Amino acid sequence: MHEVHVGEDLRGRNEEIAGENRKILREKGIVSFNLMSAPGAGKTSLLVSTIPLLRERSRIAVIEGDLQTSRDAERIAALGIEVFQIETGGVCHLDAAMVHSALHALDLDSIDMLFIENVGNLVCPAEFDLGEDARVMLLSVTEGDDKPKKYPLMFTESRLLLLNKIDLLPHVEFDLEKAKGEALDINPKLEIREISCKTGKGIEEWIGWIERFRETSGGS
Amino acid sequence: MHEVHVGEDLRGRNEEIAGENRKILREKGIVSFNLMSAPGAGKTSLLVSTIPLLRERSRIAVIEGDLQTSRDAERIAALGIEVFQIETGGVCHLDAAMVHSALHALDLDSIDMLFIENVGNLVCPAEFDLGEDARVMLLSVTEGDDKPKKYPLMFTESRLLLLNKIDLLPHVEFDLEKAKGEALDINPKLEIREISCKTGKGIEEWIGWIERFRETSGGS
Numbered sequence: 001m002h003e004v005h006v007g008e009d010l011r012g013r014n015e016e017i018a019g020e021n022r023k024i025l026r027e028k029g030i031v032s033f034n035l036m037s038a039p040g041a042g043k044t045s046l047l048v049s050t051i052p053l054l055r056e057r058s059r060i061a062v063i064e065g066d067l068q069t070s071r072d073a074e075r076i077a078a079l080g081i082e083v084f085q086i087e088t089g090g091v092c093h094l095d096a097a098m099v100h101s102a103l104h105a106l107d108l109d110s111i112d113m114l115f116i117e118n119v120g121n122l123v124c125p126a127e128f129d130l131g132e133d134a135r136v137m138l139l140s141v142t143e144g145d146d147k148p149k150k151y152p153l154m155f156t157e158s159r160l161l162l163l164n165k166i167d168l169l170p171h172v173e174f175d176l177e178k179a180k181g182e183a184l185d186i187n188p189k190l191e192i193r194e195i196s197c198k199t200g201k202g203i204e205e206w207i208g209w210i211e212r213f214r215e216t217s218g219g220s
Numbered sequence: 221m222h223e224v225h226v227g228e229d230l231r232g233r234n235e236e237i238a239g240e241n242r243k244i245l246r247e248k249g250i251v252s253f254n255l256m257s258a259p260g261a262g263k264t265s266l267l268v269s270t271i272p273l274l275r276e277r278s279r280i281a282v283i284e285g286d287l288q289t290s291r292d293a294e295r296i297a298a299l300g301i302e303v304f305q306i307e308t309g310g311v312c313h314l315d316a317a318m319v320h321s322a323l324h325a326l327d328l329d330s331i332d333m334l335f336i337e338n339v340g341n342l343v344c345p346a347e348f349d350l351g352e353d354a355r356v357m358l359l360s361v362t363e364g365d366d367k368p369k370k371y372p373l374m375f376t377e378s379r380l381l382l383l384n385k386i387d388l389l390p391h392v393e394f395d396l397e398k399a400k401g402e403a404l405d406i407n408p409k410l411e412i413r414e415i416s417c418k419t420g421k422g423i424e425e426w427i428g429w430i431e432r433f434r435e436t437s438g439g440s
Binding site for chain 1: 369
């Protein structure tokens with residue numbers, strides 16, 4: 001059973017490296033976001049929608065986590081920004097050490113905002129602090145409104161929940177108010193926004209959230 | 221990193237218990253299926269669509285794996301069949317020992333078909349043999365046609381791939397032929413069916429697959 005065998009030592013070591021990552025990022029004035037979701041919820045599509053709007057004001061880099069393939073990294077690299085690809089080789093989440101290696105490889109003096117796209121998995125990524133400033137999770141409405149109570153840890157650990165693919169609401173059974181209510185039962189501080197990467201709905205509000213977060217968190 | 225710390229000992233122990241489970245199930249003439257997918261791909265909905273059609277000819281039980289909550293188990297129990305609920309308490313997959321406990325609790329003399337619904341996760345469940353006769357994975361078309369190469373192990377380990385939610389094809393960008401081609405590149409023996417639990421399309425063919433599998437695998 002994974003949870004048991006990760007063990008306190010490994011967790012302690014992850015926390016330690018996450019702390020180093022956080023220190024490096026703060027010293028460089030870089031605000032950082034860890035994007036987490038189930039497979040196919042739209043993390044890469046969100047970045048593809050977001051980066052062109054943010055890059056006027058921000059110098060952005062992306063760390064892309066994938067089990068296999070560099071497909072997502074290629075989609076991001078096509079935007080002309082710096083991307084560091086982590087192929088985990090089957091490991092189901094990023095950890096702080098993987099991100100630490102990426103931080104050594106990126107030109108941190110030339111960026112002020114970092115997105116870390118985690119492996120598509122609604123369970124394990126939530127257990128690993130990467131040293132990010134905020135965790136942002138995506139839940140696609142096609143996944144069902146019962147997910148908060150079934151996968152509570154990720155909702156507990158996230159600062160912002162993006163309900164994605166709301167363009168598909170007419171075609172699926174998904175009760176927005178139920179999903180929001182259950183997410184807030186688990187984490188009353190969770191902020192929630194509705195978006196569609198396909199139609200662009202809510203993307204401006206998400207950009208606004210990022211900008212406000214940066215101002216209040218003291219990032220550059 | 222989970223994969224490393226599962227370790228050979230733990231894997232060996234899992235294989236051993238999976239072998240015991242397989243022996244028990246064969247002695248009782250029970251054919252068994254391990255259903256795997258990302259969260260929200262429709263495993264429970266598939267069972268809810270399937271069981272009423274199968275129960276005329278088969279005596280069915282279900283083992284339901286969930287991190288938290290018994291919601292899925294309640295949906296299945298409402299059909300009036302025997303359900304054993306495993307709450308993993310945060311562990312991101314079922315293992316053979318969990319299923320072994322369930323086999324002790326179920327009345328194995330009164331059933332001839334067992335469905336095991338794994339935890340919603342496209343990564344870790346594929347690493348754990350439960351002693352089942354066949355692994356069946358669901359991929360919802362809302363998850364994207366790039367998933368086979370990004371999450372190859374589950375495609376390698378499955379005998380049947382059900383492409384679910386095909387009623388949503390007009391509303392999403394999903395290239396069926398690309399997804400099938402890439403899945404077959406990974407596992408040339410993989411059988412593939414298209415289904416919609418919502419409209420019922422393909423459910424008869426899936427039932428037919430189950431019946432043929434049972435006949436050819438020598439189950440009762």
